[in-house]
Amino acid sequence: MSLITAENVCKDYHTGEVTIRALNDLSFAIEPAAFVSFVGPSGSGKTTLLNLIGCLDKPTEGKLTVSGTDISLLDRKESAAFRGSHIGFIFQDFNLIPVLTVYENIEYPLIMVQNIPAGERKNRILRLLEAVDMNAQKDKYPDQISGGQKQRVAIARALVTNPKLVLADEPTANLDSKTAYAVIELMKKMRDELQTTFIFSTHDQKIVGEAEILFTLEDGFLKSRETRGGGA
Amino acid sequence: MGNLFKIAVRNLLRYKRRTILTASLITIGVVFVLVFISVSSSFKTMMTGQITDSMLGHIQVHRRGYVASIDNLPLNLNLKPDAVKKLDDILAQDRDIEAFSPRIKFGGMLSNFVETTNIRLNGVYPEREFRTVPLLASRISAGKKTLHRGEILIPALLSRGMGVKTGDTVVIVATNQDGSVNGKSLTVSGVLESATGPGGRDGYVHIEDAQEILRMPAADVSEVAMRLRDFGRLESVRLRLEGLLGSDMNPQGKPLFEVHTWEQLSPFYNIARMIDVMTFFIKLMLIAIVLISIMNVMVMAVYERIREIGTIAAIGTLPGKILSMFIIEGFCMGVLGTVIGNILGGGILYALNAAGITFDFGQQTGLILTATVDPADVAVLSGIVIIVSVIASLQPAFKASRMEPIAALRHV
Ligand SMILES: Nc1ncnc2c1ncn2[C@@H]1O[C@H](COP(=O)(O)OP(=O)(O)OP(=O)(O)O)[C@@H](O)[C@H]1O
Ligand SMILES: [Mg+2]
Numbered sequence: 227m228s229l230i231t232a233e234n235v236c237k238d239y240h241t242g243e244v245t246i247r248a249l250n251d252l253s254f255a256i257e258p259a260a261f262v263s264f265v266g267p268s269g270s271g272k273t274t275l276l277n278l279i280g281c282l283d284k285p286t287e288g289k290l291t292v293s294g295t296d297i298s299l300l301d302r303k304e305s306a307a308f309r310g311s312h313i314g315f316i317f318q319d320f321n322l323i324p325v326l327t328v329y330e331n332i333e334y335p336l337i338m339v340q341n342i343p344a345g346e347r348k349n350r351i352l353r354l355l356e357a358v359d360m361n362a363q364k365d366k367y368p369d370q371i372s373g374g375q376k377q378r379v380a381i382a383r384a385l386v387t388n389p390k391l392v393l394a395d396e397p398t399a400n401l402d403s404k405t406a407y408a409v410i411e412l413m414k415k416m417r418d419e420l421q422t423t424f425i426f427s428t429h430d431q432k433i434v435g436e437a438e439i440l441f442t443l444e445d446g447f448l449k450s451r452e453t454r455g456g457g458a
Numbered sequence: 459m460g461n462l463f464k465i466a467v468r469n470l471l472r473y474k475r476r477t478i479l480t481a482s483l484i485t486i487g488v489v490f491v492l493v494f495i496s497v498s499s500s501f502k503t504m505m506t507g508q509i510t511d512s513m514l515g516h517i518q519v520h521r522r523g524y525v526a527s528i529d530n531l532p533l534n535l536n537l538k539p540d541a542v543k544k545l546d547d548i549l550a551q552d553r554d555i556e557a558f559s560p561r562i563k564f565g566g567m568l569s570n571f572v573e574t575t576n577i578r579l580n581g582v583y584p585e586r587e588f589r590t591v592p593l594l595a596s597r598i599s600a601g602k603k604t605l606h607r608g609e610i611l612i613p614a615l616l617s618r619g620m621g622v623k624t625g626d627t628v629v630i631v632a633t634n635q636d637g638s639v640n641g642k643s644l645t646v647s648g649v650l651e652s653a654t655g656p657g658g659r660d661g662y663v664h665i666e667d668a669q670e671i672l673r674m675p676a677a678d679v680s681e682v683a684m685r686l687r688d689f690g691r692l693e694s695v696r697l698r699l700e701g702l703l704g705s706d707m708n709p710q711g712k713p714l715f716e717v718h719t720w721e722q723l724s725p726f727y728n729i730a731r732m733i734d735v736m737t738f739f740i741k742l743m744l745i746a747i748v749l750i751s752i753m754n755v756m757v758m759a760v761y762e763r764i765r766e767i768g769t770i771a772a773i774g775t776l777p778g779k780i781l782s783m784f785i786i787e788g789f790c791m792g793v794l795g796t797v798i799g800n801i802l803g804g805g806i807l808y809a810l811n812a813a814g815i816t817f818d819f820g821q822q823t824g825l826i827l828t829a830t831v832d833p834a835d836v837a838v839l840s841g842i843v844i845i846v847s848v849i850a851s852l853q854p855a856f857k858a859s860r861m862e863p864i865a866a867l868r869h870v
Contacts, residue, residue, distance in 0.1 A: 282772060282864050303776060310774020317867070321769040325468035337461045339774040383773075 263437030314384030484795025492803030515683030566632030581668020601648030768866025784855030792847025
């Protein structure tokens, strides 16, 4: 079964009198453990689509199923709970919690979103700290580490709840190209280890090359879907 | 829960200056209220003590109607011996009553054979009177602190005005209930400094001398004053006495006795009430300070952290958790201000007491201020401040918990 299925998904934004159709009749499926990228010019609808898949917003028309759940049917609280248990998020601006250390930032979803016992928490966090190579920095605060390091912490935070799906809207936009590349490589490595589906959006052509499945959006339409070599 | 506190405390530390400013505002308020409460309540207690312990007693029982015409000391409204006996039995058995003293109050003329003036007198059993109003003895500024048959304690004003000293002989002349006049010579055994409040300028004679002057075969008592073991039980004792005495009717079918506490007998009770009202408004002011300052800080805290709120909401933090996160922050701020305020306030009270500040009340000068504060008052005050802090955080916290994650994340 596909992890994500979209059937004729449309999304309209209303600003005053004007209605903008940000997504137009999208239908597609994404399989588990895929490494997917959404590309397209600015305003093409990448963020809008990621927000829908991330259960942060609802489609205006059509049906979007994530992990077997029709996300239109969830209310506010159920959406939050669904995100907490099924989806990991990586943000363009890293969005770590400034008052928590690296370790505590990764721990946050395990305490505040899920309710994982202390012993289990520690195992998971230490494993991920190792995997993203941030063990030495684990007691530092976000303002004491670099952008690339922040994004590595964010990847660990997104993965710590063992989600099936991780969404990353322009995760490398605030990083230099070398660091950006390393971050994407890390995501891919984690996908290989944990079989988590990653979907990220990007402008960066070099980064695009790393995707195994490429969705190209234009003016809210799904222009093309390509499968690249080396895909899972 | 622990994690919520950790996050709240760290967020407070993140904006140190603002936290310190807000907490100090609360601290200042708490200190101010604490000092005010304790100084005013000590003043009140002392004032009440002066009034009740030097003259009034805590509760007085009269024949019905006496208090209404108390100023002309009506002998025809005295309690008859059988009523006095009954009252005696009831009061003697009451475990709340430490002492009680029957008094015959009457007006008369005081003469030193040169001058004559009018005087109000109390005929008392000296020992019982001294136990009922313990400050009476301390008011005797010259002479012995006792009173025997054939002796009189005269108020300082008359002593000075007429040049009467202890050991002098004076004559008391009074009209009795039947209208006939009688006199008796007495030796001045002491001079009484006046006390604030009704009866503060009265003289004292032995009750048997009073009976003799007024030609009473048995003591017709004007009032019975009593002192309670626990002043806090004033109202409940009054109610009980009213219940016990209420069943006694006079021949006209009206209750025979009336029971009054000092509050009903002294105009100073209104000052005590005013102090309470002032205390209430000062507490109200503190509540306003806490409410506004905490709300202000929390509104700012939420506004500054919109993107953070968007992040934690996006990754699945439930609205209730976000709500508690901000409420706990307000709570911690309130606790911080309260704790520092209580410590500082305690210190200031200690310093005030150590300084030995004195003040005057009525004729009493050099009363030492002993500012004490009831731990229960501190607890209630702290509780109020903390609860108000939580209430003040509710609206901003609620706003934070209702934020749409996408909108919050897009916020710049
Ligand atoms: N909250 C909103 N209200 C109104 N219109 C919106 C809103 N969010 C997005 N849009 C519009 O929807 C369209 C798609 O926007 P979206 O943010 O998804 O584009 P994008 O591909 O992510 O662009 P970029 O590469 O610049 O991030 C745009 O025309 C945008 O103006
Ligand atoms: Mg975008």
